[in-house]
Amino acid sequence: MEKFILKSGKALARLRSGINDFFEDKIEGNVTNVILFILSFFILFVTSFSLIFGIQSIIEGYVYYLILFIILAVILVWLAIFYESDKHLETDRHNFKVVPIDKYRIRFEYINLDKDSKEQFLRLLKGRYVQQKINFTVGNKSGDSANHRILFVLFDELFDGGIQDLTGERKQDFFLLLMNSFLMNNEPLKENTLKTSFSAWKNDQEKINSRNQRKFIRQMLNKE
Template identity: 70%
Template sequence: MEKFILNAGKVLAKWRSGINYFLEEKVQNSSTNLILFILSVFVVFIVSFSLIFGPGSITDNFPVFLILFAVMVLVLVWLAIFYESNKYLETGRHDFRIIPLRKLQVRLELLNLDKESKEQFIRLMKGLRVRKKINFTMGNKSGDSANHRILFVLFDELVVGGIQDLTGERKRSFFNLLMDSFLMNGEPLKENTLKTSFSAWKNDQEKINSRNQRKLVRQMLGIE
């Protein structure tokens, strides 16, 4: 019996994995596939009904099927609208997954942001692109480089998996996010400066100044 249960469990797991793959990768991945799938289910339902109760059952219950068909059309139209709206939602999101933080945990006053910049920073933490660039003014004691480094620490804590191991296209995408989202003391960020500062920041992680910056950022995020 135990051997039978083990083998049956493996077969069921393989069967469920195939169904999940079909539904998630083939059906849900495309609005057209989803609509065709629902229509197919509806057709199978009608055919099965006629086979069980006889062909005349469809004629006898025509008003019911007509209502079901109208509901199906409304559902399909709603799905098409829903998927189209998702396209517009995705254009407003950035490509980095942010660790979820309760709003009350975050002490934005430690970042010295004005009211509008705070609102835009909250959008950024929700995975959304900013509507207006955030004016980042923190870390002036060591010049502009300190601003960049604190920003790097901030995103190293916020982004799932951190940013220290970013390379190639992924790192360029991160720099583009910073340039699209922030100003440094009212000035635009430059890619070459970001590259230089990022490399220096990665190499200085064990220095006291870098440790203090990380401690401040973690306090601001309510991590410690």
């Protein structure tokens, strides 16, 4: 039994390898080619059926075969459309995991978000990119640095694992997300400013001002 399983496994592996090579070389991952291949296989199956049971059986039941062919074609096209939509959905999502949070308990007035900005912020919470940038104005009286720091605290509380330990490409992705999602007092965020502010913010976590900022954000998110 063991030898049979081993030989069968090797045979199946060769068969699967051949099928994979065929799809890679001939079909080339093209959705249209896959649909045409499956429809051709269906036609070949019907033709083989006629050779076994006679052409008369095909003639008598051609309406049923035609209906099956149309249904199969519609299903395949729909699956192709669904697959393509999945790819577009993936491009609409950022790669940061947001902690579970009740959006109805968030006090948006704390960070001065209007209705449109609120909708865009909720997109971020759902793991999606914004459609228009959010103008972040909190901390104007303390200057731009305070704005950046409060924004950092906000995402440190929102993202699973926080942002303090982000390094390299992951940190770059975070900065890019901020630059593509926010304006700072109607001005674009600058990468160099983000880098400088982020480093300073990380080193000041134990200072009273940083603690007050975190308390402010936690109250805004209704965490305390």
